[in-house]
Amino acid sequence: MKSIPKAVANRLSLYLRLLERLHGNGVLTISSRAASETLGLSDAQVRRDLAYFGTFGQSGIGYLVEELLGKVRAILGTDRAWPVALVGYGNLGRALMAYAEFPHRSFHIAAVFDSDKAKVGRSARQLKVQSASRLFTRVKQLRIPLAILAVPADAAQNVAWRLARAGVRGILNFAPVRLQLPKRVFVSNIDFTVSLEQLSFHIRHTKRKS
């Protein structure tokens, strides 16, 4: 397989959502044109993206939904289960623990940590909150590859370092901090303000109908 550019990688989740929805509705095939219209991309773009995975639509039939779904999952890595460490069990951590989408999508929270002694030992769904002082040992022992960082901004860098040293390869970061980490660790920052800015941009640039 050719190496996949970042922009294509970002669109893979879009394709995955669409294919899962189609598959759930019993749809067997989809044309690149129908896919592109639903996703707001150009027809040529969709065909180019899918060609990266060695998948080519058949004329008059389009793409086989189930086959393509399997390929996109394999490329995204979601054809296996990923244990995730959740660090920080405040309001955000609790909301993430309850987040209904995770279980359907190959990611499951395998350990929860907090530095607050009052929270350690409490039940968090089927788990118990563990002391943040055990973070390094437990994450290493369980070989957990992914972590969600839901700690205050001033604690984020320190926790991220410990996660990286324990072998974590990817961090979903909710703290408003740019983490400095070795290159082998990927960071995905969630910044709600960016999304609000996109909304204010659209409102400002769209004529209001009265």
Place this chain on the structure above:
Amino acid sequence: MKSIPKAVANRLSLYLRLLERLHGNGVLTISSRAASETLGLSDAQVRRDLAYFGTFGQSGIGYLVEELLGKVRAILGTDRAWPVALVGYGNLGRALMAYAEFPHRSFHIAAVFDSDKAKVGRSARQLKVQSASRLFTRVKQLRIPLAILAVPADAAQNVAWRLARAGVRGILNFAPVRLQLPKRVFVSNIDFTVSLEQLSFHIRHTKRKS
């Protein structure tokens, strides 16, 4: 000003973050090359994007940080204050209320609603949680243009409709639901799973050093 493509709009937040950081550090000018290297874009891309705003770097000097910052803010609409309605005061709602980034960035939560009678009347920072039954009246009265939807999936569509009818133009949606709304209402969906998929993708496609 020319109409701005969506991809450019998405990059505006990136430019804004960079310019704010530079400005905070007292940096006066930046070259398109330095900006592109920091942001991981091509030099030509940055120059093309900035040309949309009628801003052209001067040879040997680059762009004036403060001037460009003002322009990007004006285009994103963040040169004014945006009141935001927060709907849903569970764990996620509480985490969003405390989210340290909002106050710095032109967005402030002006009203909080929940359908749970036990929560109505409680203090939420400087506000009080209001009954969701008052949503339509209050949002309309206060002319609130933006809302954050932090309610369970099965309530999201109904609440979104009421927000749209009350005049809300943009919704930041945390519920794992595709909202059906009139075209005049923009929706920005936050899907944590997409970010986790990007991490699993990178881990799968990067050779591990032992």
